[in-house]
Amino acid sequence: MYSAYFTIAHKEGIWCCTWGENRNRNKQYxxxxxxxxxxxxxxxxxxxxxxxxxxxxxxxxxxxxxxxSTGTLAASSSLDSQVS
Structure with missing residues (x-):
């Protein structure tokens, strides 16, 4: 089981979170x-x-x-109707 704690990760509340892995680099994000x-x-x-x-x-x-799935690209959307 993974567990980590950050007191102030953002200035406001976190609404979304995703976990990914780049297997070629053996890194988790x-x-x-x-x-x-x-x-x-x-x-x-x-x-x-x-x-x-x-x-x-x-x-x-x-x-x-x-x-x-390869941990090389990410996409986000927001309340301003943008996808980045």
Whole structure:
């Protein structure tokens, strides 16, 4: 069972989260989307979450995110009707 804790991952509530794996690199990723309009990509390393990237571009809260089966692409949608 995986367990990790971050006190402040986003400025607002997290509405979506997805977990993916890049098997070629033997890496596991989590991407979270929030009402603060942001997405954060996290890498799972030694039972810890490490912030890799903070994505900007949505004008309203992010409500869905997903990673493709190879862990190389992600897509998100938000309340501003954008898909990124």
């Amino acid at each position: 989590i991407i979270t989307g929030s009402l603060d309009n942001g997405l954060i990509a996290w890498e799972w390393i030694n039972s810890q979450l490490k912030c890799l990237y903070q994505f900007e571009g949505h004008r309203l809260g992010v409500i869905s995110v997903d990673i493709n």
